[in-house]
Amino acid sequence: MDTIALYRTTVGKKAVMAVTGAVLLLYVVVHMLGNLTIFSGPGAIDGYGRWLREVGVVWPTRVALLVCVALHFLAAYQLTARARRARGRYEHRRRVQGGYAARTMRWGGVIIALFVVYHLLDLTAGWLNPNGVPGEIHANVVADFRHWYVVLAYAVAVLALGFHVRHGVWSATRTLGVATSRVIGLGAAVVICAGFLSVPFAVVTGLVS
Numbered sequence: 001m002d003t004i005a006l007y008r009t010t011v012g013k014k015a016v017m018a019v020t021g022a023v024l025l026l027y028v029v030v031h032m033l034g035n036l037t038i039f040s041g042p043g044a045i046d047g048y049g050r051w052l053r054e055v056g057v058v059w060p061t062r063v064a065l066l067v068c069v070a071l072h073f074l075a076a077y078q079l080t081a082r083a084r085r086a087r088g089r090y091e092h093r094r095r096v097q098g099g100y101a102a103r104t105m106r107w108g109g110v111i112i113a114l115f116v117v118y119h120l121l122d123l124t125a126g127w128l129n130p131n132g133v134p135g136e137i138h139a140n141v142v143a144d145f146r147h148w149y150v151v152l153a154y155a156v157a158v159l160a161l162g163f164h165v166r167h168g169v170w171s172a173t174r175t176l177g178v179a180t181s182r183v184i185g186l187g188a189a190v191v192i193c194a195g196f197l198s199v200p201f202a203v204v205t206g207l208v209s
């Protein structure tokens, strides 16, 4: 079967969701670890950012992320439409929105997508940042989290990401037959939430300034 024919099957679309989800998750984990360099003193995270630009990984990463986000969204949309059509045919009077998990994933995905747009305007472009100087990553992050409403926006997005990762990792590892899939999903979500939330928490409490 060629690649396009395989993609047309439900299993093919689920495989695309899993593979692109795994790549996005890898990015999220590396980004979270990168953010933790802020705890290594003033200038550490700025140096890390400079190094990323110097080694030339920024643009290839952006292209890979764009492709993965587009495919992840497309496969999700097509799988939802397919499930809805199938249910419509056999269960005329049933609700068509799907179960709790499906709804959580859909709304979680929307919140994460909206957050990423805001986040890029805030910390990549600097337009929505109170400091907003390119390359001054430490100062930009600290300027952000001095405002409670920015902390709140980031916390909501990180928690939405946590739920999304919990279900996604659980679902993918369960398909692979891993017995502890629930624990792995929950563990991944807790680590990611704790890692990301530690930065605004450190700024709010004055640990990082």
Ligand code: HEM
Residues within 6 Å of the ligand: 028, 031, 035, 049, 058, 062, 065, 112, 116, 119, 120, 123, 124, 135, 137, 141, 154, 157, 158, 161, 196, 197, 199, 200
């Ligand atoms: C407290 C949480 C977070 C902090 C402090 C943070 C910090 C940053 C900073 C400082 C940058 C800009 C780096 C630079 O261009 O100089 C950035 C870029 C980015 N962040 Fe985050 N981030 C957080 C959460 C997230 C989350 C949850 C996601 C994904 C869902 C995410 C995805 C991205 C992306 C896609 C970029 C753009 C990278 C590029 O320039 O190509 N971030 N982040």
